[in-house]
Amino acid sequence: MENSSNHTNYLNATKGIWSWLTTVDHKRIGMMYLGFIIFSFMLGGFFAICVRLELFTPNGDLFKDGNQYNTFFTLHGIVMVFLFIIPSIPAAIGNFVLPQMVGALDVAFPRLNLLSFYIYLVGATLALAVLISGGVDTGWTFYTPYSSSIGGPVIATGLAVFILGFSSILTGLNFIVTIHKLRLPGITWFNMPLFLWGMYATSVIQVLATPVIGITMVLLVFERVAGVGIFDASMGGDPVLYQHFFWFYSHPAVYIMILPAMAIISELVATFSQKRIFGYKAIAYSSVAIALFSFLVWGHHMFTSGQSRFAALVFSFLTFFVAVPSAIKVFNWVATMYKGSISLKTPMMYALSFLSLFTIGGLTGLFLGTLATDIHLHDTYFVVAHFHYVMFGGTVIAFIGGLHYWWPKFTGKMFNEFWGQVGAWGVFIGFNLTFMPQFLAGFRGMPRRYYEYDPSFEIFNQLSTIGALTLAVSFTIVGINLLVSIFKGAKAPKNPWNSLSIEWQTESPPVTENYATTPDLTYGPYDYDKRQAARAEG
Amino acid sequence: MSHTSEHKNHITPLWVYYAVGTSLLFLTMITVAASYIPFSQFTGIGSLNFAVAMIIAIIKATLVALFFMHLAYDNKFYLFSLLAGILCLLIFIVVTMFDTQYRGLINPEEKTPIIQQTAPEQFVGKKHHEASQEDTHH
Amino acid sequence: MAQTKYLAHHFTDLEQQSESAKMGMWLFLLTEILLFGGVFVAYAIYRAWHPETFINAHRFLDVRLGTINTIVLIVSSLTIALAIRDMQLDRRKQCMRNLIITILLAGVFLVIKYFEYSHKFHVGMLPGKFYTFDGIEGTNPHIFFSIYFLLTGIHGLHIIIGMSLIAWMLLKVKKGHFSSNYFVPIEAVGLYWHLVDLIWIFLFPLLYLIG
Numbered sequence A: 001m002e003n004s005s006n007h008t009n010y011l012n013a014t015k016g017i018w019s020w021l022t023t024v025d026h027k028r029i030g031m032m033y034l035g036f037i038i039f040s041f042m043l044g045g046f047f048a049i050c051v052r053l054e055l056f057t058p059n060g061d062l063f064k065d066g067n068q069y070n071t072f073f074t075l076h077g078i079v080m081v082f083l084f085i086i087p088s089i090p091a092a093i094g095n096f097v098l099p100q101m102v103g104a105l106d107v108a109f110p111r112l113n114l115l116s117f118y119i120y121l122v123g124a125t126l127a128l129a130v131l132i133s134g135g136v137d138t139g140w141t142f143y144t145p146y147s148s149s150i151g152g153p154v155i156a157t158g159l160a161v162f163i164l165g166f167s168s169i170l171t172g173l174n175f176i177v178t179i180h181k182l183r184l185p186g187i188t189w190f191n192m193p194l195f196l197w198g199m200y201a202t203s204v205i206q207v208l209a210t211p212v213i214g215i216t217m218v219l220l221v222f223e224r225v226a227g228v229g230i231f232d233a234s235m236g237g238d239p240v241l242y243q244h245f246f247w248f249y250s251h252p253a254v255y256i257m258i259l260p261a262m263a264i265i266s267e268l269v270a271t272f273s274q275k276r277i278f279g280y281k282a283i284a285y286s287s288v289a290i291a292l293f294s295f296l297v298w299g300h301h302m303f304t305s306g307q308s309r310f311a312a313l314v315f316s317f318l319t320f321f322v323a324v325p326s327a328i329k330v331f332n333w334v335a336t337m338y339k340g341s342i343s344l345k346t347p348m349m350y351a352l353s354f355l356s357l358f359t360i361g362g363l364t365g366l367f368l369g370t371l372a373t374d375i376h377l378h379d380t381y382f383v384v385a386h387f388h389y390v391m392f393g394g395t396v397i398a399f400i401g402g403l404h405y406w407w408p409k410f411t412g413k414m415f416n417e418f419w420g421q422v423g424a425w426g427v428f429i430g431f432n433l434t435f436m437p438q439f440l441a442g443f444r445g446m447p448r449r450y451y452e453y454d455p456s457f458e459i460f461n462q463l464s465t466i467g468a469l470t471l472a473v474s475f476t477i478v479g480i481n482l483l484v485s486i487f488k489g490a491k492a493p494k495n496p497w498n499s500l501s502i503e504w505q506t507e508s509p510p511v512t513e514n515y516a517t518t519p520d521l522t523y524g525p526y527d528y529d530k531r532q533a534a535r536a537e538g
Numbered sequence B: 001m002s003h004t005s006e007h008k009n010h011i012t013p014l015w016v017y018y019a020v021g022t023s024l025l026f027l028t029m030i031t032v033a034a035s036y037i038p039f040s041q042f043t044g045i046g047s048l049n050f051a052v053a054m055i056i057a058i059i060k061a062t063l064v065a066l067f068f069m070h071l072a073y074d075n076k077f078y079l080f081s082l083l084a085g086i087l088c089l090l091i092f093i094v095v096t097m098f099d100t101q102y103r104g105l106i107n108p109e110e111k112t113p114i115i116q117q118t119a120p121e122q123f124v125g126k127k128h129h130e131a132s133q134e135d136t137h138h
Numbered sequence C: 001m002a003q004t005k006y007l008a009h010h011f012t013d014l015e016q017q018s019e020s021a022k023m024g025m026w027l028f029l030l031t032e033i034l035l036f037g038g039v040f041v042a043y044a045i046y047r048a049w050h051p052e053t054f055i056n057a058h059r060f061l062d063v064r065l066g067t068i069n070t071i072v073l074i075v076s077s078l079t080i081a082l083a084i085r086d087m088q089l090d091r092r093k094q095c096m097r098n099l100i101i102t103i104l105l106a107g108v109f110l111v112i113k114y115f116e117y118s119h120k121f122h123v124g125m126l127p128g129k130f131y132t133f134d135g136i137e138g139t140n141p142h143i144f145f146s147i148y149f150l151l152t153g154i155h156g157l158h159i160i161i162g163m164s165l166i167a168w169m170l171l172k173v174k175k176g177h178f179s180s181n182y183f184v185p186i187e188a189v190g191l192y193w194h195l196v197d198l199i200w201i202f203l204f205p206l207l208y209l210i211g
Helices: A017-021 A026-054 A066-101 A110-132 A154-181 A194-226 A239-273 A280-296 A309-337 A346-369 A371-377 A381-411 A417-443 A455-488 A528-537 B004-009 B014-036 B039-043 B048-068 B076-100 C002-006 C014-049 C051-058 C063-088 C092-123 C141-174 C184-208
Strands: none
Touching: A026 A066, A026 A110, A026 A381, A026 A455, A066 A110, A066 A154, A066 A194, A066 A239, A066 A381, A110 A154, A154 A194, A154 C014, A194 A239, A194 A280, A194 B076, A194 C014, A194 C141, A239 A280, A239 A309, A239 A346, A239 A381, A239 B076, A239 C014, A280 A309, A280 B076, A309 A346, A309 A371, A309 B076, A346 A371, A346 A381, A346 A417, A381 A417, A381 A455, A417 A455, B014 B048, B014 C063, B014 C184, B039 B048, B048 C063, B048 C184, B076 C014, C014 C051, C014 C141, C014 C184, C051 C141, C063 C092, C063 C184, C092 C141, C141 C184
């Protein structure tokens, strides 16, 4: 267990803030991203708490008017989607771990990696400037004609989204080339960790879909500046066309959010069951299938918008297919756990949370994908609960789980396991308390994006707000636990979780070059049975 | 990995470049000339001119991609990714047009733009309902 | 080998570096296809909705100038492909010459575009709410010009970016940074330039040759 505590590693190899700002080391870039991503999460969470506090009572008593409330949920959406969740796993965890998993010294384009970090900062700064100047109240979806005609910093917000999109594209591009070109001989497509399959599928979507939100924002800006007449009916345009443009990116975007989360879960479930992942190829192909299908279903966000009924039928039909590969993955993860030697350490608690919460989120998506029921559920709290179950109960939970899992590698320290458990349970309970009542409220007809509501929905909202506050407390515990571990945590061994994935052969924390010697590829990342057999033979 | 060095060292013969260039210029002339021929009059098919123009454009694009951009000689992955991108774009265009071209296919009232629709009888003349006439489909 | 100093530390050899760079540029080209694609979608939909207007409006575009521009871009694609071929054969001077010709042709394209645009500004055929021309029959003629300016404007922007990249490559060739062993940056810029040409190959008939 002894680890040389003073060995030179990527954190202390060069000193001073300038060495960090000009670094091309993927691990440092990942950690810099991590800091800003966590800050964005807290900022987005702040807006969420404000919204939930307002909704504790049926009357609009916290905000001075509906427009201010609209601004707060808009900013919650923009910050959470563009500043936090889309970059989160790829930029913070992927950047660090992906090159190590292929046995490389760095990503394919390290300077491009640094550039995409700075592009992210520019976009984030612009978004924060918009926020400080009063924000926008269009919803994070910026639907026209409202967004093309109102005053306020819509153009700046659109530009911020465009810039942040570029950061996402460049990260995806980097990852695709890294996985194709920088794999060590011996690491093949079908014996590499499934984390890489998930990141690859994510990167494909990032490269293909993100430019479309870019051009959408450009067109929105031109609509405002020059009245081009593409999206605004008063100028001869079609507002539904804007929605097609917006959702052509934003639907695949939600798979940019969930695929990396699933990628993490594959790693967590295998390691903490100490068992070969069940159905490697099924999971790998499902990742690709999800990426492909994600481009075919965007109209299911628009069933009540006025698109043709023919298109609605096509989209509804295709939407059912997109659920299948996700379900296949869930079955395979559960099958992996069967007869495994299960360890319920903190990362695994998050993985188990993911399995239940993502399943609920996914199943409720079916009600929304069905045309007939969506007519009633669209724009109600049912939708809000659905997407929070998949994005938060799915992605954020997996992100926190992955953060705990690789924390010893990032920092060289172990977090306190007891408080880790407390945090995990608190998040799970708080999450369900926040969002389960929202299904019930939505099903009974409570509309979303309303700051006042019928008193019959009050009990659901009150439970939800109490849940939100529970979440805030729990995340504080999680954050403090991780932060304290940096200073007071036990020194982490190379491989605290006994994983077979090769990144655990690096030091904790790793040296700048990742591997001091060529990694040992005797075992593949899931060869737990082989290792067990070898040990049994003595 | 040594087989890939053959790709790197492939030097396209000069005549191929000039042949492609000449073909492209020739096809450009054809495209312009064809645009003046009213194909729809001869055949009765409406958008034949558009189809002809697009087919010629695709041939030109294929020549540029295969020879100028070296796709014919390079790793097949580049060709694959180009086709994937084009497919993605085609899905965007075609499926969006499932909406924009077929409004009113299944229920006729979708065909008229909302602004031009007349309100149902019971709302006509009632002041406080006038504002919500356009909201019936939101 | 003079070129080993251009080998980045995380690549095992120049070949891996070159292939990675090429792959990276192809992926970037995909993003450009989808970016332009968005405006093509808008074009497709509005042309399908207002076919008469598009036909009537496009008559005011100058087919001769458009054809000349198409020829200019095709030749520039040829010259940049020849430039890369020259570098494959270590013919530095010819490579530089072909790169210069490419830049000059791009300049010609922009000059012709300038004339087209200024004519339109003069008569009021402007995008969206600035449209004041009176003489096109059909519904919403300003939408044709909105889309025309968006497509050709974004394309023109990419011509300018391409010219700058080619000029940068010219400088590096002059300084002797490339040889037949390593020239992938020029290839990558060449790919970008070919894409700009490709997009125009579609823009030309869609805007100038409708019906």
